[in-house]
Structures are given as structure tokens and as C-alpha cells.
Amino acid sequence: MADLAPPMPGMVEDLRRRFFASSLQSLISLLCLGVIAFLGWKLLDWALFSAVFGTAGGAEACQAAGGACWSVIAARWRIILFGLYPYEEQWRSALACAVVVAMTVLSCIPAFWTGRRIAAIWLAGTSAFYILMKGGVLGLSHVGEEMWGGLALTLFIFVATCLIGFPLAIVLALLRRSELPWISSTTGLIIDAVRSLPLISILFTFAIVLPFALPHWLQGDKLYRVIVGSALFFSAYQAEIVRGGMQGVPHGQEEAAMALGLGYWHRISRILLPQAMRNALPATINQFVIAFKETSLVVIVGFFEILASGNAAYGTGEWRFAYVEVYTFIAFIYFIFVFSLSRYGAFLERRMSVGER
Amino acid sequence: MNKYYGGFHALRNIDLSVARGEKIVVCGPSGSGKSTMIRCINRLEEHNSGRIVVLGTELNDDIGNIDEIRREVGMVFQHFNLFPHMSVLENCVLAPMLVRKLPRAEAEATALRFLEKVRIPEQASKYPGQLSGGQQQRVAIARALCMQPQIMLFDEPTSALDPEMISEVLDVMVTLAADGMTMICVTHEMGFARRVADRVIFMDHGEIIEEAPPEEFFAGSSNERTRQFLAQILNH
Numbered sequence: 216m217a218d219l220a221p222p223m224p225g226m227v228e229d230l231r232r233r234f235f236a237s238s239l240q241s242l243i244s245l246l247c248l249g250v251i252a253f254l255g256w257k258l259l260d261w262a263l264f265s266a267v268f269g270t271a272g273g274a275e276a277c278q279a280a281g282g283a284c285w286s287v288i289a290a291r292w293r294i295i296l297f298g299l300y301p302y303e304e305q306w307r308s309a310l311a312c313a314v315v316v317a318m319t320v321l322s323c324i325p326a327f328w329t330g331r332r333i334a335a336i337w338l339a340g341t342s343a344f345y346i347l348m349k350g351g352v353l354g355l356s357h358v359g360e361e362m363w364g365g366l367a368l369t370l371f372i373f374v375a376t377c378l379i380g381f382p383l384a385i386v387l388a389l390l391r392r393s394e395l396p397w398i399s400s401t402t403g404l405i406i407d408a409v410r411s412l413p414l415i416s417i418l419f420t421f422a423i424v425l426p427f428a429l430p431h432w433l434q435g436d437k438l439y440r441v442i443v444g445s446a447l448f449f450s451a452y453q454a455e456i457v458r459g460g461m462q463g464v465p466h467g468q469e470e471a472a473m474a475l476g477l478g479y480w481h482r483i484s485r486i487l488l489p490q491a492m493r494n495a496l497p498a499t500i501n502q503f504v505i506a507f508k509e510t511s512l513v514v515i516v517g518f519f520e521i522l523a524s525g526n527a528a529y530g531t532g533e534w535r536f537a538y539v540e541v542y543t544f545i546a547f548i549y550f551i552f553v554f555s556l557s558r559y560g561a562f563l564e565r566r567m568s569v570g571e572r
Numbered sequence: 573m574n575k576y577y578g579g580f581h582a583l584r585n586i587d588l589s590v591a592r593g594e595k596i597v598v599c600g601p602s603g604s605g606k607s608t609m610i611r612c613i614n615r616l617e618e619h620n621s622g623r624i625v626v627l628g629t630e631l632n633d634d635i636g637n638i639d640e641i642r643r644e645v646g647m648v649f650q651h652f653n654l655f656p657h658m659s660v661l662e663n664c665v666l667a668p669m670l671v672r673k674l675p676r677a678e679a680e681a682t683a684l685r686f687l688e689k690v691r692i693p694e695q696a697s698k699y700p701g702q703l704s705g706g707q708q709q710r711v712a713i714a715r716a717l718c719m720q721p722q723i724m725l726f727d728e729p730t731s732a733l734d735p736e737m738i739s740e741v742l743d744v745m746v747t748l749a750a751d752g753m754t755m756i757c758v759t760h761e762m763g764f765a766r767r768v769a770d771r772v773i774f775m776d777h778g779e780i781i782e783e784a785p786p787e788e789f790f791a792g793s794s795n796e797r798t799r800q801f802l803a804q805i806l807n808h
Contacts, residue, residue, distance in 0.1 A: 465651075465653075467649060467651055467653040468653060468655065470616055470649070470653065471647075471649060471653035471654075471655070471712075472655075473614075473615075473616060473642065474614055474616065474642060474645075474646070474647035474649075474716075474725075475642070475646075475666070475667035475671065475715070475716070475719060476639060476642040476643040476667060476671040476719065477666075477667060477670060477671060478639065478671075481670050481671075485666065485670070486655060489657050490655075490656070490657055493657065567657070
């Protein structure tokens with residue numbers, strides 16, 4: 216019996232020790248508890264008990280109520296989610312969102328992490344998205360990129376930025392550690408140059424200025440130029456994150472791989488990158504979250520992603536007063552995506568820590 | 573063969589030939605160029621002048637030659653350098669599958685055979701981080717053997733180990749020597765040198781000072797520096 220650890224204190228005992236150890240501490244604890252309960256009650260009352268949900272009474276009845284006016288969401292959710300996309304065709308935009316989400320979820324599952332499967336998923340996903348959104352084939356009416364908006368546009372810009380930016384970041388990081396000094400220093404210069412510019416100015420340059428410099432056949436639609444710009448910005452930051460991860464891999468790892476006769480690409484893909492990405496994972500997830508939220512900046516070059524179409528949803532006419540509700544709704548959508556991302560990051564960390572002592 | 577680090581002359585006029593099946597032990601004070609010398613044999617270090625010929629192939633800038641030599645020369649490092657993100661078995665089958673293009677079943681069979689030889693077949697599914705230092709080094713030896721090399725290089729294989737684990741690694745190396753493997757070992761384990769070495773090489777300041785069979789080497793060297801070194805490592 217002597218080698219048993221002393222029993223852990225029970226929950227009640229643990230709470231008593233932490234929060235009610237002395238009379239002053241008990242007082243402070245009770246006070247804080249009271250404030251939290253009061254604020255919680257106020258919030259619940261606003262969001263649920265005194266809130267108006269239906270659209271029956273219209274905007275005026277809604278404004279008169281004491282709580283939140285969720286009617287604005289019921290009345291305007293289509294504008295928030297789909298922007299200027301033609302009303303009758305909005306099912307296509309919804310389906311396209313589902314396609315992007317499905318593509319992302321599938322490519323996050325380790326069973327699909329072979330070159331061929333990932334390529335198939337991305338090819339099928341992006342072409343399905345493009346056909347659904349743009350139409351012009353299969354009996355779908357044509358909808359130009361300038362009409363795309365809302366959640367579909369936000370997701371598309373985010374996913375495209377990552378799909379282009381992430382591989383580009385790995386290439387940049389590898390070039391930066393090249394043994395040829397002119398390659399590593401040129402890459403370093405490019406990365407530093409891009410990082411020293413604000414994203415807004417890059418988006419503006421790619422959307423507005425670039426058409427004057429590029430031949431017509433190379434311009435593409437403004438949307439794709441904006442995506443390339445934001446991917447470039449993403450890759451400059453992510454390249455430094457990947458490089459940091461590579462620096463954490465001991466030099467002996469590459470030497471052992473060389474001594475076994477592995478060639479450059481095998482050393483990179485089997486030995487260096489798996490370990491580097493594991494080191495870089497927390498910062499990488501962070502960068503993805505930032506990229507997701509920065510999609511809202513495309514509004515300055517005239518795109519109605521979800522935040523901008525939310526502005527439009529309450530900005531006109533009768534619902535002008537209900538901006539808090541609209542922003543709460545949009546914040547909730549952002550939260551769902553960002554929270555899933557960080558949960559996925561935690562899953563990856565657990566998975567990759569296999570074999571650690 | 574010569575090697576420079578900038579202005580520092582790291583290896584001076586090294587002239588050494590090793591016959592098939594020979595076991596060479598290289599010793600000498602730290603910084604004397606022992607490791608650098610054996611790392612030149614599989615081009616982890618580049619030599620600056622002279623020639624290195626391994627198994628009839630000359631080491632030069634030809635990548636094909638380097639790859640060919642690395643396939644036939646196994647190496648064991650002081651710090652094991654196992655791949656921590658792969659299981660022991662994966663560590664062993666990686667190079668045979670990627671470099672020798674063996675099918676997985678065959679590579680795994682070979683791996684298990686060599687893991688048995690280093691006496692840890694039961695650890696095949698564990699990760700390196702779950703093993704002791706001695707076990708890790710034995711896995712590293714098995715990993716190198718899985719490429720079925722003709723020459724094995726050992727770069728201070730027991731220097732990073734706790735004392736009680738040194739003998740399990742040396743035992744494996746003795747077995748390997750008895751099987752007729754060509755071995756070049758940088759080590760300070762003089763007992764091992766006595767038992768298996770055909771020649772002991774003493775290096776200092778980047779030069780080979782002395783080269784002799786172990787009986788002769790330990791019996792009393794004519795060279796002052798060798799005697800000093802031996803006195804330091806044997807009398808403690």
C-alpha cells in the first residue's frame with residue numbers, strides 16, 4: 216500500500232480550496248459569480264427570451280421588441296449568404312458552398328493523403344464549383360464572377376488562396392535553403408518584399424493596376440488576379456513558417472537519409488517535410504485562420520464576400536437598425552469555420568505526436 | 573587525399589586503403605579528423621584534393637557515382653539519427669523500398685531478419701522515441717544493414733550511450749565483424765579494437781600518425797603522441 220499516490224481531492228473539496236479558502240476570497244468569488252450570472256441572464260434574455268424570430272410583424276414590430284431582432288436574418292439571409300447572385304439560381308451557390316466544404320473536409324482526412332487522391336479531390340471539387348457558379352454549360356445559365364458573392368465567394372477565395380499559396384510556400388521555403396547563394400538570397404528578397412507590403416495594397420495592385428501592365432490574354436478576371444495576389448501574400452508568410460519548421464529538424468536527419476542513399480526529393484518528402492510540418496503546425500493553423508478572416512478585405516476591390524453582403528443586408532431600407540443581429544450572425548458563421556479549423560489543428564497535433572515520449 | 577575548411581587544413585595527405593572484409597578501428601584525440609575522414613567515404617563531406625575510390629567507383633561530382641557508393645556503404649552515427657516520425661520497421665524498409673525498389677513484403681522480411689540479428693525484433697512496431705539509447709543504436713545498425721551494404725562505417729557508435737548500454741551495441745558489432753563485413757569504426761573502445769580490428773589507425777591533427785595491427789599498436793608504440801594518447805584513455 217505504501218507506493219500508492221495520495222488520493223486526488225474531490226471536486227467540491229477542490230473548488231473550496233481554490234475559491235473559498237478565506238472569507239475575503241469567498242466574498243470575491245461570490246461577487247464575480249453574481250456579475251457573471253447577471254451578464255449571462257442579460258445576454259440570454261436579449262438573444263432568446265425577448266427576441267423576435269418570425270418575419271410576421273415586419274421590421275417595425277421587431278424594432279419595438281426589447282430583445283434581438285432575428286427577423287432580419289430570416290428576411291435577408293439569402294443576401295448575406297449569396298450576395299448579388301441571381302435569386303432563382305442561388306441553389307447553385309449553396310451547392311457550390313457544399314462542394315467547397317466537402318472538398319476541404321475530404322482533403323483533411325489522412326486516408327486521402329496520397330498524391331493521386333488529393334489531386335482528384337481538388338480537380339473534381341474546383342471544377343464542380345466553377346461549373347456550378349459560372350454556368351454557361353449543362354443548361355445552367357451564365358453568371359459572371361462580378362455577380363458572385365456572400366459565403367460562396369468567401370469560401371472560394373479562402374480555399375483557392377490556400378491551394379495555391381501552400382504549395383508555393385513550400386517551394387519558396389525550399390528555395391530559400393538552397394545551397395546556391397543567388398537562389399536563396401533572391402527568394403529571401405521576394406519573401407521579404409511581399410511581407411513588407413500591406414495585403415490591401417497587394418490586392419489593389421493585382422485588381423486595378425496589373426491590367427495596365429499585362430497583355431490581355433494573361434489578365435483573366437479580376438477575381439482570379441485577386442486570388443493570385445492573396446495567395447502570394449499567404450505564401451510569403453507561410454514560407455517563413457515552413458522554414459522555421461525545417462530549422463527545427465536536426466541536421467543528422469538529412470545526413471542519415473543521404474547515407475542511406477535517398478535522393479533529394481525523397482529526403483525532402485519523406486524525412487524533412489513531415490518533421491518540419493509537425494514543428495510548424497501550430498503556426499500554420501494560425502496562418503490559415505488569418506487567411507480566412509482576411510478574405511473580407513476583397514471588398515475594397517469591389518467584391519461582396521460575406522461581410523460586405525451582410526452590410527448590404529441591413530444597409531437598405533427598413534432593417535437599418537438591426538446591424539448588431541446581422542453582425543452576430545456573420546460572426547457566428549466565421550466562428551464555425553475558424554473553430555473547426557483549430558479543432559482540426561488539435562487533431563493533427565495529436566496524430567503527429569505518435570511516438571513521442 | 574586532403575580536406576580544408578576554409579583556411580583550416582582538416583585532413584592532411586591521408587593515404588589509406590582498406591581490403592574487402594578488413595576491420596579498421598580509427599582512434600585519436602577529438603578534433604583529429606577521424607569523423608571527417610570516414611564521412612568523406614560516403615560524401616557527407618567533400619574532399620578538396622586527391623582521389624577517393626570506393627568499390628572501384630571514384631567519388632567525384634558525378635551524382636550517379638555518389639548515389640551508387642551510398643547504396644553500398646552503410647553508416648551508423650553517434651546520435652543514431654533514426655527517423656522519429658516512423659516506426660522501427662518503417663525506418664528499416666524506407667531506403668530498400670525507395671532506393672533499391674524492393675516490394676514492401678520483401679523489404680519487411682529483410683528488415684525483420686536484421687532486427688532479429690540485432691536482437692530486437694519485438695520492437696519493430698514501436699517508435700524510436702520509445703526505445704532506450706542502446707536499442708536505438710541497434711535499430712540504426714539494422715537500418716543500415718537492410719540496404720545490404722558491402723561496407724559499414726561507424727562514427728563513434730557508443731559515445732552517446734549510457735555505460736550499461738555500450739556492450740549490447742558492441743556485441744552486435746562483433747557479430748557483424750565475425751560475418752565478414754568490411755568495417756571502418758571510429759571509436760575509443762579499445763577492447764573492441766583488440767578483439768576485432770585487423771588494423772588500428774591513430775590520427776592526430778588531420779594526419780594518420782600510425783597504422784598497425786592491434787597487438788603491435790597496444791604493445792608499445794614507437795610514436796610519442798600515440799603513447800601519450802593511449803596512456804590517457806587506458807589509465808583511468
